[in-house]
Amino acid sequence: MGNDFEPLPARVEEVVVETPTIRTFVLRPAAPVPFRAGQFLQLYVPGVGEAPFTPSSSPSEPERLEITVLRAGRVTAALHALRAGEEIGVRGPFGRGYPLARLEGREVVVVGGGVGLAPLRSLLHALFERPGFARRVSIKYGARAPGELCFRRQYADWAARPGVDFTATIDRPAEGWTGRVGLVTTLLDGMDVDPRTACALSCGPEVMLRFVARKLVDVGFPAESVFLSMNRNMSCGMGICGRCNVGSVFLCRDGPDLSYAEVRHVPYALG
Numbered sequence: 001m002g003n004d005f006e007p008l009p010a011r012v013e014e015v016v017v018e019t020p021t022i023r024t025f026v027l028r029p030a031a032p033v034p035f036r037a038g039q040f041l042q043l044y045v046p047g048v049g050e051a052p053f054t055p056s057s058s059p060s061e062p063e064r065l066e067i068t069v070l071r072a073g074r075v076t077a078a079l080h081a082l083r084a085g086e087e088i089g090v091r092g093p094f095g096r097g098y099p100l101a102r103l104e105g106r107e108v109v110v111v112g113g114g115v116g117l118a119p120l121r122s123l124l125h126a127l128f129e130r131p132g133f134a135r136r137v138s139i140k141y142g143a144r145a146p147g148e149l150c151f152r153r154q155y156a157d158w159a160a161r162p163g164v165d166f167t168a169t170i171d172r173p174a175e176g177w178t179g180r181v182g183l184v185t186t187l188l189d190g191m192d193v194d195p196r197t198a199c200a201l202s203c204g205p206e207v208m209l210r211f212v213a214r215k216l217v218d219v220g221f222p223a224e225s226v227f228l229s230m231n232r233n234m235s236c237g238m239g240i241c242g243r244c245n246v247g248s249v250f251l252c253r254d255g256p257d258l259s260y261a262e263v264r265h266v267p268y269a270l271g
């Protein structure tokens with residue numbers, strides 16, 4: 001794209017209701033938007049404003065973007081009101097994206113919370129499209145209640161892939177739920193991976209990231225091998241406005257995925 005501040009028009013092709021508060025928007029941008037898994041876009045709703053989101057779709061389909069959005073406030077409510085055929089704007093991509101090269105040949109543990117599984121789904125696409133690239137992919141996912149589990153229709157397909165396992169948990173017992181109960185950190189005890197050589201990536205609320213990172217380090221992961229999506233409020237996306245810096249790091253430009261080693265000693269970095 002020519003001007004980084006100028007949104008590219010994108011037509012809403014389909015709206016998928018994931019949960020009562022989460023929807024996936026299938027967008028057809030006026031031109032392909034090449035991105036790496038973990039890079040984010042600014043979505044602009046005309047007359048309302050813009051907000052950052054990481055595509056949940058495959059980077060190998062830059063002409064068709066899927067963005068999965070939790071309704072939180074002004075911009076996300078306007079996005080949730082969109083219908084197929086309407087047009088919004090897209091800027092980006094921004095940020096570095098996930099450290100894909102560092103996952104080669106390693107056991108990869110993916111830890112998502114709530115809508116935090118959305119950016120990680122893009123990474124899962126990238127890994128699944130490269131059979132054998134990661135030695136193994138272990139997906140641990142937590143949501144508050146069964147009705148809040150995102151991408152439910154895809155779990156069976158993921159778990160059926162060679163070298164992939166998927167476990168979901170919900171916070172409290174619920175009628176009809178026979179799976180795991182407890183916070184997502186409870187899925188990190190007794191994992192069948194070698195923490196000394198594995199790599200973990202996590203996305204979810206900041207408080208969850210803090211406890212996930214501590215737990216992973218407790219069970220033997222080096223802090224350098226734990227990557228956290230620091231999806232804080234950000235504005236320009238280019239390290240100019242200074243809204244999202246953590247110490248000397250600009251989350252929009254240098255992140256948003258940073259290793260725990262990079263952020264653990266920065267005051268206020270993890271909630």
Ligand SMILES: Cc1cc2nc3c(=O)[nH]c(=O)nc-3n(C[C@H](O)[C@H](O)[C@H](O)COP(=O)(O)OP(=O)(O)OC[C@H]3O[C@@H](n4cnc5c(N)ncnc54)[C@H](O)[C@@H]3O)c2cc1C
Binds near residue numbers: 073119
């Ligand atoms: C790099 C990046 C990637 C993101 N990817 C996704 C995604 O794929 N899907 C998704 O649903 N959300 C994602 N988010 C969060 C999303 O950007 C915010 O929910 C959105 O900006 C809220 O805008 P709003 O106008 O609806 O809310 P506002 O009206 O601005 O705020 C409503 C409430 O949400 C809080 N809030 C706003 N932004 C954030 C934030 N970034 N983190 C925590 N609380 C916030 C506000 O403090 C306020 O309490 C991402 C954020 C970043 C920085």
